[in-house]
Amino acid sequence: QEIIRERADVVIVNNEENRQRWIWLYGSKVPVELVPTGCPQHIPRPGANPFSGRPKNIIFLGSIAAPRMLEMLNALAVNIGHLVDIHLIGLNKVCMYGGDDSCALDGRVIDHGEVPERDVWNYIFHADIGLAFATGTLAFDNDVSKIFNYLRGGLPVVSETPIINNSLIRQTGHGLIFDYGSVDGMTQACLDILGGAIRQGREPVMNFMASEHSWERRSLTYSTIFNSLLR
Numbered sequence: 001q002e003i004i005r006e007r008a009d010v011v012i013v014n015n016e017e018n019r020q021r022w023i024w025l026y027g028s029k030v031p032v033e034l035v036p037t038g039c040p041q042h043i044p045r046p047g048a049n050p051f052s053g054r055p056k057n058i059i060f061l062g063s064i065a066a067p068r069m070l071e072m073l074n075a076l077a078v079n080i081g082h083l084v085d086i087h088l089i090g091l092n093k094v095c096m097y098g099g100d101d102s103c104a105l106d107g108r109v110i111d112h113g114e115v116p117e118r119d120v121w122n123y124i125f126h127a128d129i130g131l132a133f134a135t136g137t138l139a140f141d142n143d144v145s146k147i148f149n150y151l152r153g154g155l156p157v158v159s160e161t162p163i164i165n166n167s168l169i170r171q172t173g174h175g176l177i178f179d180y181g182s183v184d185g186m187t188q189a190c191l192d193i194l195g196g197a198i199r200q201g202r203e204p205v206m207n208f209m210a211s212e213h214s215w216e217r218r219s220l221t222y223s224t225i226f227n228s229l230l231r
Helices: 002-007 016-026 067-080 117-126 146-152 166-172 183-194 202-212 215-230
Strands: 011-013 032-034 057-061 085-089 109-113 129-132 157-160 175-178
Touching: 011 016, 016 032, 057 117, 057 146, 067 085, 067 109, 067 183, 085 117, 117 146, 129 146, 129 183, 146 157, 146 166, 146 202, 157 166, 157 183, 166 175, 175 183
Parallel strands: 011 032, 057 085, 057 129, 085 109, 129 157, 157 175
Antiparallel strands: none
C-alpha cells in the first residue's frame, strides 16, 4: 500500500469506511474515489413461483460464511418456522470459516444449494423478505453485496448492524435494520414486514437501483476517472 501511495494517480475503494481509512493511514496525496459495488441494470422477467410451501417466504441469498450467521438463520427458523418458509439459496460454508461438523442447518430451513443466476432472480421476485447477517462486529468485514440484488429485485430486506450497505435500506426505506446479535429484533423485524410495515410497492426501488446503482452507472464513474487521468 505504501508503493501504491507513491505510484498511483488515483485509489478506488468500494465504501466510505475504506475511503476514510485510506486517508487516515496514507493521507490525501493521492485522490481517493468511491465506487461501490453494483447490480444489473437489466434482469430477467418474473417466472413461475418457485416456492411450493407456505404462502410467505424468507430467503438468505449467498454463502453462510460464519458460525454466527448460521446461528441467526437457525434461530429465526426456530422462532417463526411454523409461520413462514425460510430458504437458503447458496451454500453453508461454516465449516470452512471456523465452524465444525456440528454446524448444520436447522431442519426447518429449506436448503436449495447453489442456483443458476437467472433462477436466483425468480426467488428474489417471489420472496417476501431477504436476510442479511453480519459476519462480525467490524464494518470492514460487512460489505454485503446481496443487499444490492435484493433491492434490485424489489425485495424488502431485514439486515443486521453493522452492515455497511444498510445505508441503502435507510435511503430507500425498503427494509428494517435490527441490532447486532438480537434474535428478538430480527424476528420482530420479519414479523413487521410480513404484517405490512413496508407500504411501498417493489417498482420504485427496482427502478431506483437500476438507474442509480447499476453496473452501467458504475462504468460511467470509472470512465470519468480514467478520462480525467488521460488529460
